[in-house]
Amino acid sequence: MSRYGRIAVVLVAVTVVAATWMIFSRPSQYVEAPAALRAQIAALDPVGKADPIERGRYLALAGDCIGCHQARGGAAFAGGLAVPTVFGTIYSSNITPDRETGIGAWSADDFWRALHEGKGKDGAYLYPAFPFPNYTRITRPDSDAIHAYLMSLPAVKQANTPNTLRFPYSVRPLVAFWRMLYFTEGVYEADPRQDATWNRGAYLASGLGHCVACHSPRNFLGGIARADELSGGRIAVQDWYAPSLTSDREAGLGDWQVEEVVRLLKHGVSDRYAVFGPMAEVVHDSTQHLEEKDLHAMATYLKSLPAKASDDAPAMETTGSMRADLLRRGSQVYAEQCAGCHRSDGEGVTRAYPALARNPSVIMGSTINAIRVVLNGGFPPGTAGNPRPYGMPPFAQKLSDEDVASVLTYVRNSWGNQAPAVAPADVQRYRAVPIE
Ligand code: HEC
Ligand code: HEC
Ligand code: HEC
Numbered sequence: 001m002s003r004y005g006r007i008a009v010v011l012v013a014v015t016v017v018a019a020t021w022m023i024f025s026r027p028s029q030y031v032e033a034p035a036a037l038r039a040q041i042a043a044l045d046p047v048g049k050a051d052p053i054e055r056g057r058y059l060a061l062a063g064d065c066i067g068c069h070q071a072r073g074g075a076a077f078a079g080g081l082a083v084p085t086v087f088g089t090i091y092s093s094n095i096t097p098d099r100e101t102g103i104g105a106w107s108a109d110d111f112w113r114a115l116h117e118g119k120g121k122d123g124a125y126l127y128p129a130f131p132f133p134n135y136t137r138i139t140r141p142d143s144d145a146i147h148a149y150l151m152s153l154p155a156v157k158q159a160n161t162p163n164t165l166r167f168p169y170s171v172r173p174l175v176a177f178w179r180m181l182y183f184t185e186g187v188y189e190a191d192p193r194q195d196a197t198w199n200r201g202a203y204l205a206s207g208l209g210h211c212v213a214c215h216s217p218r219n220f221l222g223g224i225a226r227a228d229e230l231s232g233g234r235i236a237v238q239d240w241y242a243p244s245l246t247s248d249r250e251a252g253l254g255d256w257q258v259e260e261v262v263r264l265l266k267h268g269v270s271d272r273y274a275v276f277g278p279m280a281e282v283v284h285d286s287t288q289h290l291e292e293k294d295l296h297a298m299a300t301y302l303k304s305l306p307a308k309a310s311d312d313a314p315a316m317e318t319t320g321s322m323r324a325d326l327l328r329r330g331s332q333v334y335a336e337q338c339a340g341c342h343r344s345d346g347e348g349v350t351r352a353y354p355a356l357a358r359n360p361s362v363i364m365g366s367t368i369n370a371i372r373v374v375l376n377g378g379f380p381p382g383t384a385g386n387p388r389p390y391g392m393p394p395f396a397q398k399l400s401d402e403d404v405a406s407v408l409t410y411v412r413n414s415w416g417n418q419a420p421a422v423a424p425a426d427v428q429r430y431r432a433v434p435i436e
Contacts, residue, residue, distance in 0.1 A: 006220065006221070031192055032189075032192075033189070033190035033191070033192040033199075034192060037190055037192060037195075037196060037199070038190060040195075040196035041190055041196045041199050041200055041203075043196070044196055044197065044200040044293065044297065045200075046058070046291045046293065046294060052144070052145045052148045052149075053145075053148050053149050053152045054149075055145040055149075056145035056146045056147070056148050056149025056150070056152075057149045058289070058290075059138075059142050059145055059146050059149075059208060060146050060149055060150070061285075061286055061289040061290065062204060062208040062209060062286065062289075062290055062294070063135065063138075063146070063208040063209070063210070063286075064209075064210075064282060064285050064286035065077065065095070065146075066285055067281060067282065067285045067286065068081055068083060068092045068130075069081065069092045069093070069094075069095050071092075074158075075096070075156040075158065076096075076153070077094070077095050077096045077150065077153060077156070078094050078096055078102070078156040078158045079091065079092040079093045079094040079095060079158070079160060079161075080092065080094070080158060080160070080161050082161075083129045085127075085129055085165075085222060086220075086222065087165050087166060087169035087222065088163065088164050088165035088166045088169060088170070089163065089164045089165070090127050090129040090163045090165065091160060091161035091162070091163055092130075093160050094156065094158050094159075094160055095150055096150070096153055096154065096155050096156040096158075097150065097151050097153060097154075097155045098155035098156055098157050098158070099155070100157065101156075101157050101158055101159045101160065102155060102156065102157075102158075103121075103150070104151075104155055105121070106121055106147075108143070108144050108147045108148075111143060111144075111146075111147040111150075112140060112143045112144070112147075114126065114130075114132070115132060115135040115136070115138055115143050115146075116132075116135070116136050116138070116140075116143065116185065116187070117132070117136070117185060118130070118132035118133070118136070118179070118183065124172055124173075125172055125173065125175035125176060125179065126175075127163075127165075127172075127175060128175070128178065128182070128183070128222065131210040131213045132183075133182065133183050133184075133213075133224075134206060134207055134208070134209075134210035134212060134213060135207065135208065135210070136183075136184075136185050136186060136187070136207075137186070137187055137188035137203065137206055137207030137208075138187070138188075138207050138208060139187055139188070140187075142208075178221060178222075178223065181221070181223055182221075182223040182224065188202065188203045188206065188207055194304075197296070197297045197300055198297070198300055198301050198304065200294070200297040201294075201296075201297030201298040201299070201300050201301030201302070202301045204290075204294060204297065204298050205298045205301055205302060209286075209287075209298065211230065211245060211298075211302075212224065212229050212230055214233065214235055214242040214278065215230050215231075215232060215233060215242040215243070215244070215245045216228055216229050216230055216231060216232070216233045217231065217232065217233040217234070218233060218234075227308075228308065230244065230245045230246050230302070230305060230308070231244050231246060231248075231308035231309065231310050232244035232245075232251055232252075232310040232364075232366070234366075234368075235278060239368065239372075239430070240277045240278055240368060240369060240372065241364075241366040241368045241369050242278070242279070243310070243360060243361070243364055243366075243369075244307075244308060244310045245302045245305070246302070246305040246306060246307050246308045247303055247304070247305055247306060247307045248307035248308060248309070248310065249307065250310075250360070250363065250364060250365070251310045251360060251364040251365060251366075252307060252308075252310075252360070253299075253302055253303050254307065255358075255360075256303070258296065258299045258300055258303055259296075259299075260272070260273070261295075261298075261299035261302070261303070262292060262295045262296050262299050264283075265283060265287040265288070265290070265295045265298070265299070266287065266288055266290075266292060266295055266383070266385060267283075267288070267351075267383050267384075267385035267386045268280060268283045268284070268288065268380040268381040268382075268383045268385075268386055268389065269351050269352075269354070269380050269386050269389065270351075271350050271351060272348065272350075272354060272355040272359070273354050273355070273359060273361070274354040274380040274389070275380055275381065276369070276373055276378040276379075276380065277369065277372070277373075277378065280378070280379070280380055280381040281381070283380075283381045283383065284381035284382070284383065288381070288383040288384065288385075310364070310365060310366075318409075318420075318421040318422075318423050322421070322423075323409065323421045325406075326402075326405055326406045326409040326410070326421055326422075327406070327409055327410055327413060327421075328406075329402065329403070329406035330406035330407045330408070330409050330410025330411070331410050331414075333399065333403050333406055333407040333410070334407050334410050334411065334414075337395065337398070337399070337407070338407065338411075341353040341390075341392070342354070342355070342356050345357070345415060346411070346414055346415040346417075347415075351386065352390045353390060353392075356411050356415070356417075357414070357415035357416060357417060358415075358416060358417065359417075361373075362408075362411055362412060362417060362419075363412055363417050363418070363419040364419075365419075365420075367408065367412075367422050367426060368430060370408050370411075370412075370422075371404065371408065371422065371426060371427055371430045372430055373392065374395050374399070374404050374407070374408065375394060375395060375396040375404065375427070375430065375431060376394050376396065377391065377392045377393045377394035377395070378391065378392055379391040379392075396431065400424075401424040401425075401427040401428045401431070402424045404422075404424075404427045405421075405422045405423055405424040405426065405427050408422040409421040409422050
């Protein structure tokens with residue numbers, strides 16, 4: 001669709017939404033959680049009433065602020081990291097206490113307005129590449145603690161890099177339309193039908209953790225429909241697939257034990273699996289630093305979410321004889337190149353080499369991640385619990401498109417796995433994608 005076509009669609013959509021809202025909006029049906037539940041949730045807060053700066057440090061880790069606000073080789077929180085979007089590149093801001101180039105002149109109120117309302121100090125709309133649609137759920141005391149922590153850090157003088165968004169996305173006031181469609185302002189409200197652990201997990205995962213930002217499909221405006229949240233999504237430009245975190249059995253957390261998810265978020269590896277790509281960074285910068293009971297709360301919440309069908313299917317179908325050829329060749333490639341680590345029974349080696357048998361990353365509809373791991377190789381993150389992770393070498397030079405398609409077709413159809421074949425053309429497509 002042309003740029004102007006998109007603008008027209010947005011304007012029409014906004015008008016329709018506004019009209020519907022005016023007709024159907026009613027007073028909120030919201031039921032406040034009982035005081036006892038609120039007290040139980042508060043008791044789960046691991047940093048309790050401790051020093052506000054220490055508390056803010058923990059919360060900033062839970063929000064992975066540094067994941068975006070530190071450029072490679074740059075100073076912590078000084079920004080300048082290019083955040084790619086389908087509309088162009090947005091650069092993260094300097095959020096150190098430097099008064100001129102950072103947020104040193106921001107009051108706790110200004111800071112709260114950024115997190116809660118998605119607005120800068122001058123009131124201008126911030127772009128949703130900054131995950132304020134999630135951070136809006138943070139409570140005021142938590143926002144104040146993060147502010148206090150950031151203000152306690154060394155000031156770094158570093159001017160912000162101007163964004164390079166294409167027109168019309170470069171026009172900030174147009175974010176108003178996006179906000180009408182996809183942004184609901186509001187602090188997380190406890191759900192009285194659920195227990196305290198679930199609520200703590202929902203607060204962290206849907207707010208600071210902003211898991212939704214990657215694990216959901218986005219439409220052509222970069223918006224996420226409520227109904228699609230956490231059902232799995234492609235990550236812009238970097239081009240990885242973040243699988244469903246709902247209880248979906250094929251692509252989600254349906255068959256996982258809560259403790260398995262906790263171990264993965266804490267150590268980067270569980271007995272059977274390992275995280276890779278952008279999730280390795282999330283574990284490295286954020287989740288490994290969280291207390292286990294907070295990870296437990298998040299995993300409990302995620303596992304309770306009803307399964308949502310993922311819309312990401314393999315791009316290519318293969319015919320019967322092609323499939324048989326792929327399987328034959330694949331079993332040979334596997335024996336020569338992969339079995340040394342992942343073992344001939346696909347069970348891997350506990351905490352060193354992930355199992356490929358019954359591994360959701362291997363059998364889910366989307367084949368992007370498996371293709372990219374084989375082409376590019378990878379390391380799980382180094383964490384306190386697993387400081388020197390074992391890695392996987394890249395096979396881009398060693399294996400042809402047919403070899404990679406064959407070995408993955410074999411892996412997707414052995415040891416109880418059952419999934420559609422991978423076509424050589426799919427492998428060729430992801431060869432061209434840069435690692436970052
Ligand atoms: C996914 C990437 C990402 C994460 C994670 C992230 N930010 Fe940002 N942040 C950005 C980008 C990009 C901008 C610039 C937005 C713009 O130009 O409109 C920004 C802007 C801001 C601003 C406004 C600064 C200004 O000068 O206008 C503040 C404040 C901020 N972020 C604080 C935080 C805090 C606190 C956290 C962690 C809780 C955080 N950010 C996590 C990407 C991120
Ligand atoms: C920057 C994007 C990003 C963010 C933010 C993110 N994830 Fe992920 N996540 C991914 C990608 C990509 C994968 C696929 C790679 C892998 O399995 O390691 C993944 C995989 C996972 C897996 C493994 C699932 C499976 O089926 O193999 C879990 C569990 C997970 N993420 C949990 C979370 C939680 C919980 C949060 C929020 C605290 C979160 N993620 C935030 C990108 C992200
Ligand atoms: C030297 C040992 C080694 C070899 C050889 C190896 N792998 Fe891996 N593999 C690993 C490690 C370690 C990981 C975890 C990587 C990460 O977390 O970034 C992994 C991850 C994977 C994954 C992602 C699964 C997950 O949950 O993390 C797939 C798919 C995979 N390998 C397939 C293969 C195939 C196919 C081959 C042969 C072409 C192969 N591997 C060869 C060690 C190896």
